[in-house]
Amino acid sequence: MNVKEIKKDFPILKKKIGANDLVYLDNAATSQKPVQVIEAIKDFYENHNANVHRGIHTLSEEASDMYEDARAVVAAFLGAAHPEEIVFTRGATESLNMAAFSWGNKNLKKGDKILLTVFEHHSNLVPWQIVAKNTGAELMYIKTGAQGEIDMAEYEKNLSPEVKIVCIAHASNVFGTVLDIKEMTRKAHAVGAVVCVDGAQSAPHIPVNVQSLGCDFYAFSAHKMLGPMGVGVLYTKKNLMENMIPCQFGGGMISEVSHKSAEWASPPEKFEAGTPDVAGAIGLSAAVKYLEKIGMEEVRKHEVELNKYTIEKLQSVEGIKIIGPKDPVKRTGLVSFYSEKVHAHDIASVLNSSGVAVRSGHHCAMPLHTELGIAATVRASYYIYNDHSDIDKLVEGVKKALKMLS
Amino acid sequence: MLDLYREEIMDIYKNPSRKGRLSDANVTTAKKNPMCGDDISVQMKVEKGVIKDAKFDGSACLVSIVASEVLLDFLVGKSLKEAKSVTKEKLLDMLKLNLTTTRVGCATLALTAIQKAIEEHEEK
Numbered sequence: 001m002n003v004k005e006i007k008k009d010f011p012i013l014k015k016k017i018g019a020n021d022l023v024y025l026d027n028a029a030t031s032q033k034p035v036q037v038i039e040a041i042k043d044f045y046e047n048h049n050a051n052v053h054r055g056i057h058t059l060s061e062e063a064s065d066m067y068e069d070a071r072a073v074v075a076a077f078l079g080a081a082h083p084e085e086i087v088f089t090r091g092a093t094e095s096l097n098m099a100a101f102s103w104g105n106k107n108l109k110k111g112d113k114i115l116l117t118v119f120e121h122h123s124n125l126v127p128w129q130i131v132a133k134n135t136g137a138e139l140m141y142i143k144t145g146a147q148g149e150i151d152m153a154e155y156e157k158n159l160s161p162e163v164k165i166v167c168i169a170h171a172s173n174v175f176g177t178v179l180d181i182k183e184m185t186r187k188a189h190a191v192g193a194v195v196c197v198d199g200a201q202s203a204p205h206i207p208v209n210v211q212s213l214g215c216d217f218y219a220f221s222a223h224k225m226l227g228p229m230g231v232g233v234l235y236t237k238k239n240l241m242e243n244m245i246p247c248q249f250g251g252g253m254i255s256e257v258s259h260k261s262a263e264w265a266s267p268p269e270k271f272e273a274g275t276p277d278v279a280g281a282i283g284l285s286a287a288v289k290y291l292e293k294i295g296m297e298e299v300r301k302h303e304v305e306l307n308k309y310t311i312e313k314l315q316s317v318e319g320i321k322i323i324g325p326k327d328p329v330k331r332t333g334l335v336s337f338y339s340e341k342v343h344a345h346d347i348a349s350v351l352n353s354s355g356v357a358v359r360s361g362h363h364c365a366m367p368l369h370t371e372l373g374i375a376a377t378v379r380a381s382y383y384i385y386n387d388h389s390d391i392d393k394l395v396e397g398v399k400k401a402l403k404m405l406s
Numbered sequence: 407m408l409d410l411y412r413e414e415i416m417d418i419y420k421n422p423s424r425k426g427r428l429s430d431a432n433v434t435t436a437k438k439n440p441m442c443g444d445d446i447s448v449q450m451k452v453e454k455g456v457i458k459d460a461k462f463d464g465s466a467c468l469v470s471i472v473a474s475e476v477l478l479d480f481l482v483g484k485s486l487k488e489a490k491s492v493t494k495e496k497l498l499d500m501l502k503l504n505l506t507t508t509r510v511g512c513a514t515l516a517l518t519a520i521q522k523a524i525e526e527h528e529e530k
Contacts, residue, residue: 376444
């Protein structure tokens, strides 16, 4: 993988922050976009823009074909059995809300249990809290170890026959820990539970095959994997899609409407009411093609190496504590850390003054930070355009912040 | 560079005189910043509608600490009515920190906490 060449595809990486080069290490929040993605979106609006479906004219056919091609590209990227299993949404949050409301409201009842990890992002937690309130189902949490690891024996103990759905992140956005979804799904299926995976932190970084993982739902956002903001995907296993109620209604999602009632179209249209973000889906498709050209195995190898380097370097800084697994292979491309003396926001501010962009806060995992007893952490997360020199600048900045403020 | 971390600000940050616990407080509250997990508690001693003393405590960043310090210094000796009338804009004006949008939330944490405490106190 040639990082120097890759960098050239990302116009924003030429930007200066004050007098410094931008060092972008906030990829777990959103990634930057290569010119290939920006051009694909521009090309749609300049040459093919029309509303999709049912249009007879040439432009509408072009737009419809491009939109459905994008669906097929995403299906292949995820290893889905059928393109219809891919529903385009506004992002992982909307995808998880859709799983919760379309599946949960229809299939859960009083006495049922929803099993989650303690480190779920708010987007794979709050929708289930609401569904639990609506249906009378109960939320239960799998305890994790200090590094976010799941003890399989503990997990199995929680898997009673009342558990109807297991909601888990493929990779934690705070610890970075990558979970064994395949094994967890196998065990969940054994008690008759379905599995809803938040793939926001895995789809961009780790080779994913939903059929091999076996999970029933898999959600992710385009914008974290080189694609545009405002587009995401919910993969749903085909056999579940019939037994789900749409959560948005209107044009594009019906087969027949009378004054009194309506019948739904077949999936995926059933779940895509209104005009979709066609340019966004095309942008996502271009992003997928860009990543596939590099190869997801290569992306993963690159990030494991950066994990190793970051952990080594940060461990040598006195006063810095790293959270999550020390083994670089056990985490996705991010490292979160904190100082007991200097607040994460202040470390991030000082880093910004050297052009280094990181995230500080609780990263939308408030219950987890409360449990850890840490108000906020600094999170450095990388992607294909980051290299060792970026990590060096990060570590330099952290040292500077500690010196100034403690 | 690093206007935020200039010397007089650093002095307050390193030795905030109003950080700690007030043993004879009669108006207290705690406020969390949902954006960053910061947690500020404020204790005030109020007599006949006037703030006689005040302290803050908790886990917070530089902006939060400095803003709490400046705000409490300003409020001691003022009436509850005056305290309630302090707006976000007035506080930011007192601070002169040239804050980015995100960190305005850090600065106003103590103010929100105090106003909530006063409201609760008046409802009693």
